[in-house]
Amino acid sequence: MPGIVVVGAQWGDEGKGKITDLLAERADAVVRFQGGNNAGHTIVRNGKTWKLHLIPSGILHPGKLCVIGNGVVVDPRILTDELEALKRRRVDTSSLRISANAHLIMPYHLMLDHAGEAKLGKLQIGTTRRGIGPCYADKAARLGIRVQDLLDEKILKQKIVAALEPKRLSLRPFAKDPALDLQAMTEEYLVFGHRLEPYIADTIRLVHDCLDSGRVVVFEGAQGALLDIDHGTYPFVTSSNPVAGAACIGAGVGPKDIDEVWGVTKAYGTRVGAGPFPTEVDGAFAEMLRERGGEYGTTTGRPRRIGWLDLVALRYAARINSLTALCVTKLDVLSGLERLQVCTRYRGTEGAEFDYFPYHQTVLHHATGEYVELPGWSEDLSECRSESDLPDAARDYLKFVAEFVGVPISLIGVGPGGEQVIWTEAGAHMAPTVV
Numbered sequence: 001m002p003g004i005v006v007v008g009a010q011w012g013d014e015g016k017g018k019i020t021d022l023l024a025e026r027a028d029a030v031v032r033f034q035g036g037n038n039a040g041h042t043i044v045r046n047g048k049t050w051k052l053h054l055i056p057s058g059i060l061h062p063g064k065l066c067v068i069g070n071g072v073v074v075d076p077r078i079l080t081d082e083l084e085a086l087k088r089r090r091v092d093t094s095s096l097r098i099s100a101n102a103h104l105i106m107p108y109h110l111m112l113d114h115a116g117e118a119k120l121g122k123l124q125i126g127t128t129r130r131g132i133g134p135c136y137a138d139k140a141a142r143l144g145i146r147v148q149d150l151l152d153e154k155i156l157k158q159k160i161v162a163a164l165e166p167k168r169l170s171l172r173p174f175a176k177d178p179a180l181d182l183q184a185m186t187e188e189y190l191v192f193g194h195r196l197e198p199y200i201a202d203t204i205r206l207v208h209d210c211l212d213s214g215r216v217v218v219f220e221g222a223q224g225a226l227l228d229i230d231h232g233t234y235p236f237v238t239s240s241n242p243v244a245g246a247a248c249i250g251a252g253v254g255p256k257d258i259d260e261v262w263g264v265t266k267a268y269g270t271r272v273g274a275g276p277f278p279t280e281v282d283g284a285f286a287e288m289l290r291e292r293g294g295e296y297g298t299t300t301g302r303p304r305r306i307g308w309l310d311l312v313a314l315r316y317a318a319r320i321n322s323l324t325a326l327c328v329t330k331l332d333v334l335s336g337l338e339r340l341q342v343c344t345r346y347r348g349t350e351g352a353e354f355d356y357f358p359y360h361q362t363v364l365h366h367a368t369g370e371y372v373e374l375p376g377w378s379e380d381l382s383e384c385r386s387e388s389d390l391p392d393a394a395r396d397y398l399k400f401v402a403e404f405v406g407v408p409i410s411l412i413g414v415g416p417g418g419e420q421v422i423w424t425e426a427g428a429h430m431a432p433t434v435v
């Protein structure tokens with residue numbers, strides 16, 4: 001079982017960092033394959049909290065190969081800051097490798113992200129404003145600047161000039177910003193290159209070596225299936241593919257290298273940014289769940305929108321990712337609710353009903369959830385460590401989810417701590433040997 005992909009099965013923020021961190025115990029390598037520092041992972045380990053945006057969570061396990069793959073967009077300022085912060089806390093970062101082919105987020109990408117959102121006004125996507133979209137756009141336009149370019153001053157400068165040329169008009173409002181000065185930008189990025197050089201590598205070969213010798217590689221996704229640029233709620237999506245298939249592209253492996261795909265979902269739903277969210281709830285109930293679940297963005301601090309668990313969307317996510325297992329996180333947050341709702345169908349305008357995820361934007365914008373009501377439980381779950389410790393109603397809730405989606409549950413989260421999990425039979429082969 002050497003290749004295992006971990007992806008978000010909702011709109012991101014499902015708790016993938018914690019799951020990857022747990023799987024990393026048994027893995028030899030952890031590879032990030034898409035996204036950038038729009039992602040944010042909070043990991044609680046041995047009472048210490050870690051917030052990572054770019055570096056794979058495997059870094060907290062000494063000696064594991066940690067890879068930032070070619071599919072990731074790298075803001076070198078954030079990466080160097082993150083490395084410094086880890087070093088300050090005495091984390092050994094020597095096993096990090098950054099793909100020489102990963103694309104760089106440049107100062108003008110941040111400006112364009114801000115400007116693009118401002119221009120959209122009420123129609124804005126609610127991006128994290130980290131320059132992710134403009135960076136991927138340059139990649140597709142073949143105007144991108146890659147990590148390897150940091151090591152060659154002449155090429156770096158040439159490529160910055162070429163990339164800036166078609167953006168002149170949109171960057172006009174920032175013309176006086178010193179960050180846009182060609183010489184200053186080149187010099188700043190050369191310094192980043194100097195600092196990152198020991199980590200830059202042909203990561204694809206490193207991953208191949210691991211897989212070919214039967215070692216376990218965890219491919220760590222960012223964001224979630226419904227933010228996928230092809231399969232999500234376009235245009236309210238991110239600019240990469242957070243689905244499992246993208247692990248192949250963003251890490252440089254083939255589909256046959258993937259043996260398992262674990263999809264992570266919260267026991268309820270959240271979304272940050274704009275766009276359709278058919279099971280959204282508001283008012284005091286949303287407020288209460290937001291507080292209990294600490295539902296504020298790791299990256300932007302924005303309050304997350306709250307909703308019931310959407311099984312129509314989850315079944316769709318299971319299919320487009322070929323999920324082999326589901327990890328259900330934050331089950332403890334639902335304790336104390338008398339009745340729980342799960343969405344099993346959408347209702348559209350004029351009474352239309354959908355038991356699949358509608359492809360049409362207008363339909364999706366008008367879709368509201370139809371629910372099955374399930375009994376809640378009052379017990380605190382934070383000390384549960386096996387399925388038998390769970391109250392019957394919690395077990396029934398999970399059974400309903402797994403059966404509806406048609407994917408077994410491998411792991412259940414009952415609190416923020418790494419030890420606050422329940423490994424089921426379907427996940428036991430990946431349970432850490434030492435917790």
Ligand code: IMP
Nearest residue numbers: 012013038039126127128237238272273
């Ligand atoms: P971008 O990825 O910054 O371009 O933002 C596009 C959309 O994806 C916005 O709705 C963001 O809120 C959302 N998004 C991006 N990254 C994450 C994440 O890691 N978690 C949750 N939402 C995200």
